[in-house]
Amino acid sequence: MKFELTTDQQDFAASLESLLAAADTVTVARAWAEGDHGPGLRLWQRLADQGVTALLVPEDADGMGATPVELVVAFEALGRHAVPGPWVEAAAYLATELSGEARTAIAAGAVATLAVAPHTPYALDADAADRVYLAGSDGVRTATVGEPRPSVDRTRRLFTLAAGPVHDTADRSREAFDLAVLATSAQLLGAGERVLADAVTYVKQRKQFGREIGSYQAIKHKLADVRIALDFARPLVFGAALDPTPRAVSAAKVACADAAYLASRTGLQVHGAIGYTQEFDLSIWITKIRALVTAWGTPGFHRARILETLRSA
Amino acid sequence: MDLQLSESELAFQAEARAWLSANVPAGPLPSLDTPDGFRLHQEWEARLAADRWSVVSWPADHHGREASLVEWVVFEEEYYRAGAPLRVSQNGIFLLAPIIFEHGTPEQQARFLPTMATGERIWAQCWSEPEAGSDLASLRSTARRDDARGGWVLNGQKIWCSRAALAHWGFGLFRSDPDAQKHAGLTYFLFPLDAAGVTVRPIAQLDGEAGFAEVFFDDVFVPDADVLGAPGDGWRVAMSTAGNERGLSLRSPGRFTAAADRLLALYDERPDPRVADRVVDAWLKAEAYRLYTWGTVTSLRDGGDVGAAGSVNKVWWSELDVALHETALDLLGPEAEIESAWLDGYTFSLSGPIYAGTNEIQRNIIAERILGLPREAKGSR
Numbered sequence: 001m002k003f004e005l006t007t008d009q010q011d012f013a014a015s016l017e018s019l020l021a022a023a024d025t026v027t028v029a030r031a032w033a034e035g036d037h038g039p040g041l042r043l044w045q046r047l048a049d050q051g052v053t054a055l056l057v058p059e060d061a062d063g064m065g066a067t068p069v070e071l072v073v074a075f076e077a078l079g080r081h082a083v084p085g086p087w088v089e090a091a092a093y094l095a096t097e098l099s100g101e102a103r104t105a106i107a108a109g110a111v112a113t114l115a116v117a118p119h120t121p122y123a124l125d126a127d128a129a130d131r132v133y134l135a136g137s138d139g140v141r142t143a144t145v146g147e148p149r150p151s152v153d154r155t156r157r158l159f160t161l162a163a164g165p166v167h168d169t170a171d172r173s174r175e176a177f178d179l180a181v182l183a184t185s186a187q188l189l190g191a192g193e194r195v196l197a198d199a200v201t202y203v204k205q206r207k208q209f210g211r212e213i214g215s216y217q218a219i220k221h222k223l224a225d226v227r228i229a230l231d232f233a234r235p236l237v238f239g240a241a242l243d244p245t246p247r248a249v250s251a252a253k254v255a256c257a258d259a260a261y262l263a264s265r266t267g268l269q270v271h272g273a274i275g276y277t278q279e280f281d282l283s284i285w286i287t288k289i290r291a292l293v294t295a296w297g298t299p300g301f302h303r304a305r306i307l308e309t310l311r312s313a
Numbered sequence: 314m315d316l317q318l319s320e321s322e323l324a325f326q327a328e329a330r331a332w333l334s335a336n337v338p339a340g341p342l343p344s345l346d347t348p349d350g351f352r353l354h355q356e357w358e359a360r361l362a363a364d365r366w367s368v369v370s371w372p373a374d375h376h377g378r379e380a381s382l383v384e385w386v387v388f389e390e391e392y393y394r395a396g397a398p399l400r401v402s403q404n405g406i407f408l409l410a411p412i413i414f415e416h417g418t419p420e421q422q423a424r425f426l427p428t429m430a431t432g433e434r435i436w437a438q439c440w441s442e443p444e445a446g447s448d449l450a451s452l453r454s455t456a457r458r459d460d461a462r463g464g465w466v467l468n469g470q471k472i473w474c475s476r477a478a479l480a481h482w483g484f485g486l487f488r489s490d491p492d493a494q495k496h497a498g499l500t501y502f503l504f505p506l507d508a509a510g511v512t513v514r515p516i517a518q519l520d521g522e523a524g525f526a527e528v529f530f531d532d533v534f535v536p537d538a539d540v541l542g543a544p545g546d547g548w549r550v551a552m553s554t555a556g557n558e559r560g561l562s563l564r565s566p567g568r569f570t571a572a573a574d575r576l577l578a579l580y581d582e583r584p585d586p587r588v589a590d591r592v593v594d595a596w597l598k599a600e601a602y603r604l605y606t607w608g609t610v611t612s613l614r615d616g617g618d619v620g621a622a623g624s625v626n627k628v629w630w631s632e633l634d635v636a637l638h639e640t641a642l643d644l645l646g647p648e649a650e651i652e653s654a655w656l657d658g659y660t661f662s663l664s665g666p667i668y669a670g671t672n673e674i675q676r677n678i679i680a681e682r683i684l685g686l687p688r689e690a691k692g693s694r
Binding site: 225228236 | 314315316317318319322383577580581589590592593594596597598600601602604605607608610611612615622625628629673675676677679680681683684685686687688689
C-alpha cells in the first residue's frame with residue numbers, strides 16, 4: 001500500500017513540467033488554432049523525445065513499456081499547459097490499438113489521429129497528422145480527411161473522415177478506448193488545476209471596494225469548492241491508472257469532467273468580464289474543458305456504464 | 314504506486330471479517346441515545362474489547378492490537394460492511410484518546426484509557442457554548458484556581474454536548490486566565506458528569522432523541538489530576554482533537570462505501586431511471602473518499618500531517634453523506650417519510666455539515682490556509 005507517485009514518476013512529472021513551463025504553450029496553442037502547426041509540431045517532437053508518445057508501447061516495439069500511471073502523469077501536464085495536438089488519439093488510443101510498424105512510428109513521434117464512432121466521430125487535428133485512421137468493428141482503417149468541424153475549443157481542429165482499406169485488425173479497441181478515456185480525464189484534471197491556480201492569483205490582485213476580492217467569502221467559498229472537487233477527482237484518476245477497468249476509468253472521467261467544469265465556470269466568474277474575452281489566456285482552458293467534458297464519452301454515457309457494471313457485479 | 318495489501322494486512326482483514334461475521338448482532342440495536350440502546354451499545358463495546366477489537370490501533374497493553382494505519386482503515390471497512398453497531402464510545406476512543414496518549418500523564422493514561430476501551434465509561438464532548446459556536450475561542454465558561462484544594466473551580470454553560478445525556482464523563486475547554494485573549498488562557502478539563510454542581514439537561518434532536526445536552530457548571534471542583542496538558546495550553550491541546558475529528562478518525566471511508574452498497578441494493582429493489590445518476594454519484598463519491606483516504610494514510614505514514622486538508626475531507630464526507638441519504642429517500646418515494654434505517658441515517662447526516670466546525674468555516678480554512686487567500690478584515694465575520 002503506497003498510494004503516491006514513486007520517485008521516478010515524480011521526476012518524470014517534474015521534467016515535463018519544466019519543459020512545458022518554458023515552452024510558451026499559450027503562443028503554441030494560439031498558432032495551432034490559426035492553422036500554423038509549426039511550433040506545435042516542434043513541441044510534439046520534443047515531448048516524443050521525452051517518451052510521451054511511447055509510454056504505452058512495449059519495449060520490444062521500441063516503446064517505453066510504461067504503465068497507465070506514467071500516462072496520466074503526462075496527460076495532467078499536457079492539460080495544465082493546454083498543449084495542442086491529438087495526444088489522446090496517438091499516445092493513448094493508437095499506441096494501444098495498433099501493431100507493427102505503425103505503433104513503432106507513433107512511439108518515435110509520428111503524429112497520428114483517428115475517429116471512433118460513436119463517442120469520437122471526428123478526427124482531432126487531422127490536418128496536422130501524418131497518419132489518419134478510422135476505427136470500426138472490423139479493426140482500424142486508414143482514412144482520408146474530409147470537412148472541418150469547428151470546435152468550441154479553437155485549438156481542437158476536428159475533421160470528418162472517409163474510410164479507406166483495413167489497416168490493422170488487432171483487437172485491443174476496448175482497452176484502447178478506456179486508456180483514451182483515462183488520458184482525457186488526466187488532461188481535464190490538469191486543466192482544472194491550472195484554472196484554479198490562475199483564478200487564485202487573480203483574486204489576490206484584483207481589488208474592489210478597497211480590498212482584494214479574494215478576501216470576500218463569496219469568492220473564497222467558490223474557490224474552496226473547486227479545490228475540494230479536484231482533490232477528490234485526483235485519486236480516482238490514479239486508482240484507475242493502477243487498474244483501468246471500464247468502471248474505474250468512467251469514474252475518473254465523470255469526476256474530472258465535473259471538477260474541471262466547476263473550475264472553468266468558477267474561474268470565469270471570479271475573473272468577471274476580462275475572463276469572457278478570447279484575448280485573455282484563460283479562454284484557452286475554459287473552451288478546452290468544455291470540449292473535453294463530452295469528448296471520449298459524455299458524463300451521461302460514463303455514469304450509465306458505471307451503473308451497469310455495479311449492478312452486474 | 315500500489316493499492317495492494319500486504320500478506321499480514323490481508324491476514325488481519327480475514328481475521329477481522331471472520332470475527333465480525335460471527336459476532337455482529339443480527340438485527341440493529343435500539344438507538345444509542347435511548348437508555349436501553351445506550352446499555353446495549355455498551356455491552357457491544359465490551360464484547361469487542363474482550364477479543365481486542367474495540368481499539369485496534371492502541372498499544373497491546375491498552376486492549377489494542379497495535380494495528381497500523383492501513384490496518385485501522387481495513388478494520389473500519391470490514392466493521393461497516395458487516396453492518397456492526399455505531400460506536401457509543403466514539404467521543405472517547407477517537408477524539409479524546411489521541412490527546413490522552415499525546416498529552417496525558419502516565420497516571421491519566423492508566424486511569425482513563427482502560428474503561429474507555431471496554432466501553433464501561435462513556436465520554437461526552439463539551440465544546441460549544443451559547444455564545445461560542447463557530448467562534449469557539451470566544452468561550453466564556455471559567456476555571457478559577459483553588460490552591461487550597463489543589464485544583465480548579467468550573468462555572469458556566471456548555472451546549473450541544475454529544476452523548477452528554479447518558480454519558481459518564483465529559484471533556485472541554487474553560488477560560489482559566491480571564492485576562493488572556495481568545496485562544497490563550499484556556500485549559501482542558503476532564504470531569505464526571507455526576508460531580509457536585511453539574512446539571513445535565515438533555516436536548517431532543519431533530520429526530521426526537523436526546524443525542525446531545527446542555528451542561529451547567531456551578532462551582533464544580535476539578536482536581537489538578539484531571540487537567541489534560543498544561544493549564545493555559547488548552548487550545549493547542551484541543552486542536553489535536555479538532556484535527557482528528559475533521560480528518561481521518563471520525564469518518565472512516567468504510568461507512569460510506571458500505572452505505573453506497575446498500576443504496577445500490579435499494580436501487581435494485583426499486584429501480585428508478587430518474588434517480589440513476591444520483592445513485593452513481595453517491596457510489597462515485599464514496600469510492601473517491603476511499604481512494605483519497607489511502608493517499609492520506611500514505612502521507613501520514615511518511616511523516617506528513619493532515620493539517621488544513623482535514624477541512625477538505627470534512628466537507629466532502631459530510632455532503633456526500635447527505636446526498637447519499639437524500640437519494641435513498643427519493644428511491645423510497647412515498648415510503649420515505651415512514652420511520653426506517655434510511656430515515657434515521659438521513660436525519661443523522663444532516664448534522665454532519667454543522668458539527669466539528671460548520672462547512673462554511675471549513676471553506677474559509679481551505680481558502681485561507683490551502684489557497685492562500687487573504688483573511689477578511691477583523692470584525693467582519
